[in-house]
Amino acid sequence: MTKKSRLxxxxxxxxxxxxxxxxxxxxxxxxxxxxxxxxxxxxxxAHKGILWKPVGVNxxxxxxxxxxxxxxxxxxxxxxxxxxxxILNLFMTSLGAYVLSRKNVMLNKPFMIFIIITMFFHGGLxxxxxxxxxxxxxxTLWAPIIPFAINTFNLIILRTSFQSIxxxxxxAAKMDGANHLVILFRIILPLSLPIMAVMTxxxxxxxxNGWFYSSIFISDRDLFxxxxxxxxxxxxxxxEGMSSGGSGNDLFQIGETIKYATIMVSTLPILxxxxxxxRYFVKGVxxxxxKG
Amino acid sequence: xxxxASPSHAGKPVKSREIVVSRLVKDLALNKYLYMMMxxxxxxxxxxxxxxxxxAIIAFKEYSPIKGIVGSEWVGLAHFQSFFESYYFWRILxxxxxxSLYSLCFEFPAPIILALLINEVRNKRFKSIVQSVTYMPxxxxxxxxxxxxxxxxxxxGLINTFITYLGxxxxxxxxxxxxxxxIYIISDIWQGMGWTSIIYLxxxxxxxxxxxxxxxxxxxxxxxxxxxxxxxGILPTIIIMLILRIGxxxxxxxxxxxxxxxxxxYDTADVISSFVYRKGLLEFGWSYSAAVGLFNSVVNxxxxxxANRLSKKFSENSLW
Numbered sequence: 001m002t003k004k005s006r007l008x009x010x011x012x013x014x015x016x017x018x019x020x021x022x023x024x025x026x027x028x029x030x031x032x033x034x035x036x037x038x039x040x041x042x043x044x045x046a047h048k049g050i051l052w053k054p055v056g057v058n059x060x061x062x063x064x065x066x067x068x069x070x071x072x073x074x075x076x077x078x079x080x081x082x083x084x085x086x087i088l089n090l091f092m093t094s095l096g097a098y099v100l101s102r103k104n105v106m107l108n109k110p111f112m113i114f115i116i117i118t119m120f121f122h123g124g125l126x127x128x129x130x131x132x133x134x135x136x137x138x139x140t141l142w143a144p145i146i147p148f149a150i151n152t153f154n155l156i157i158l159r160t161s162f163q164s165i166x167x168x169x170x171x172a173a174k175m176d177g178a179n180h181l182v183i184l185f186r187i188i189l190p191l192s193l194p195i196m197a198v199m200t201x202x203x204x205x206x207x208x209n210g211w212f213y214s215s216i217f218i219s220d221r222d223l224f225x226x227x228x229x230x231x232x233x234x235x236x237x238x239x240e241g242m243s244s245g246g247s248g249n250d251l252f253q254i255g256e257t258i259k260y261a262t263i264m265v266s267t268l269p270i271l272x273x274x275x276x277x278x279r280y281f282v283k284g285v286x287x288x289x290x291k292g
Numbered sequence: 293x294x295x296x297a298s299p300s301h302a303g304k305p306v307k308s309r310e311i312v313v314s315r316l317v318k319d320l321a322l323n324k325y326l327y328m329m330m331x332x333x334x335x336x337x338x339x340x341x342x343x344x345x346x347x348a349i350i351a352f353k354e355y356s357p358i359k360g361i362v363g364s365e366w367v368g369l370a371h372f373q374s375f376f377e378s379y380y381f382w383r384i385l386x387x388x389x390x391x392s393l394y395s396l397c398f399e400f401p402a403p404i405i406l407a408l409l410i411n412e413v414r415n416k417r418f419k420s421i422v423q424s425v426t427y428m429p430x431x432x433x434x435x436x437x438x439x440x441x442x443x444x445x446x447x448x449g450l451i452n453t454f455i456t457y458l459g460x461x462x463x464x465x466x467x468x469x470x471x472x473x474x475i476y477i478i479s480d481i482w483q484g485m486g487w488t489s490i491i492y493l494x495x496x497x498x499x500x501x502x503x504x505x506x507x508x509x510x511x512x513x514x515x516x517x518x519x520x521x522x523x524x525g526i527l528p529t530i531i532i533m534l535i536l537r538i539g540x541x542x543x544x545x546x547x548x549x550x551x552x553x554x555x556x557x558y559d560t561a562d563v564i565s566s567f568v569y570r571k572g573l574l575e576f577g578w579s580y581s582a583a584v585g586l587f588n589s590v591v592n593x594x595x596x597x598x599a600n601r602l603s604k605k606f607s608e609n610s611l612w
Contacts, residue, residue: 011514015412022406023425026482029440030428032450049453096333099326106319111330115337120539121593123344124585125565126572130350130361131343147340150333180325209433212547216573227435234439235551259443263436270431278424285487286494 030267037061037260045256060254061261071265074226077141081214081225082207085145089203090196092149093158098184100155101162119152132217143217144210144225151206154199157284161195162188198284201277208270226266233262351583364579371583380567388563392541394477400537402485404530407492408518426486438551441479442466466552469560476548476561491533492526499525531609539596542588564588 032051036044040056047055065071096115100108122128128147137143165188173183189196211227218224320327346361351371353364375381406426413419429437444451445465456462465471503521512520546565553561562570564584572581596611604610 007513011412015409016418019409019413019418019422023422026425026429026486029444029450030432033440049450092333092336095329099330099333102323102326104319105323105326106316107327111334114334118337118341120596121345122341122589123346123348124582124589125568126578126582126585127344127347127350128340129573130347130578131340135339149336149340180329184329205431209431211433211435212550227433230433230439231435231551234435235442259439263439267432267436270433271428274428274431275424278427281427282490285490 030271033260033263037257037264039257041254041257044260061257062265064254064258065261065265070221070224070229070232071226071262073222074224074229077223078208078226080141081144081210082204084142085148085207086200086203088145088149089151089154090199093151093155093199094184094189094196096150096155097158097162098180098188100159103167115152115155129216138217139220139223141218141223144207144214147213148206151203154202158192158195158199161192165191194280194283198280201280202284205270230262230266234259348582348586348589350579351586353579355579355582357578367579371580372587375580375584375587380562383559384562384564384567387560388542388544388565391473391476391544391563394473395480395544396537396541398477399481399484400534402481403488404492404526406485407489407496407526408522410489410493411496411522412514412518423486426489428486429483430487432483434547435551437479437483438548441475441552445471445475466554467556469557472553472557472561476552480545480548492529495526495529496522528607528609531603531607532611535596535599535603535609535611538599539592541595542592 035051035054038054038057038059038061039051040058041060043055099105100111100115102108132138132143132147135146137146169187169191170183173187178186209227211225211231214225215228215231218228350361350364352366352368353361354367355361355364359365410419410422413422443449446452447462447464449464452460452462452465455465465475499522503525504517507517507521543565544563546563546569549561549563549566550569553566565588568581568585568588571577571584600610600612
């Protein structure tokens, strides 16, 4: 008995150690970025290795980031894409999910096959680009919205959820003379608020983080969403335009902290809402995985 | 749900077809509003999902934007041939397969192990901290992640500084072809492990508690319980995830590759999809690039069908 409980204890010690190390490894890069963003640029450039606290606290980098018009227009464009994109996503997805969740619709099975095929086979990037170009969406903010109106996986999750709503409610509404649109918007959707919240979050995060298709569809810099603006600063390393005045070396130094500040400015919004939203996300994954 | 009228006339297909048609006409009339609601949804799929599938025929043509898809001339398999014979074919095929294989070996098991570990934690508070923290990187945008990777692995960056302590030469790590795969895979695990573990945690919650009970009575320690109860309990989930993973074997996350790679490391970093992107959209080789993309899609589909069939045969789990 004692031997076994000692084994148990060893197991627990290992378990907690491994997971704690994991937590630190996951969290530290972000903490480093946060510290570095409010540190003195000269120090960050000269100093190598771990940062335990911000050094020579100042907010110069943030000032430069917020003085950059591209960041603001990026925020504005992203907001546009999220608001109209998510509205379209929710409308189209629930429309499809509603019809496909109805029984006794003869063509529903062919429809499902028609839709599911697209999960496994694609025409490819170039033909997709040509379609979007052909429709005339290039260089508009609708390019990252309309071609992504429905996510098939979300459609299937929502359909499954709609199917679980008892038929009797629908029948009662029909007796009262309600048509399908009324049933969908007055009965089904209000009953599906939790799953609709999950859908909203999934779509919104996709839009917030999406950059690739914007980068190939949009070349007008005034229409760049936030992520593309960030890409220029982080990946292409062009911070020159952002820090005014000073010598070349100063520019280089502040450029380093501007990168960190940019990361914070673009990541904080999502990290701030994340704790509140986490359980909805988790719920969504669970629904998806159980039916997947 | 079978058509009830047909069995007695099974020998006369003409009649049963008539019945189906008349039933369909009736159904279209009865559910006409539902079908009308379906129109925008179908329109979306036809235009933006099937449209590109149709457009993929430019792989067999010499596409010219002026002549359009229909007007462009047929060239048969010429683009495929020049792709298969090119120097790039073996390089990007090898890179794609290796990266996928590494991701299968290292990235795939990571969330399973994490879920099994989290499942063993009895302290609720600690458990929720571990979960919240490990899920978090999933929500950080890829651009930011790649920005951080580039910065940390740069000469003088956080990680590179450590490597220098351990005897590295301190050069920017993303300039070295031999390091690309490790950087790619490790950062992928860092970002995705926690999030993917949710699926397995959900499956673990459905494992019958009595089985743990029984195993304990039989004297099984914690590791034995994980091995003999937890793991078999989530095996069906693991297999489904594996099939899906294999079906995407050739489409490694190329957005990340595009953000991280540079000509110095094309030798290990360039994969099929990044090649398609570069040749097609940056160098305007529409048809050639479409051929490469089509090759990728077809191989993926074949792999998916194969994986599904194998799994059906050996484990009774399948996607369809």
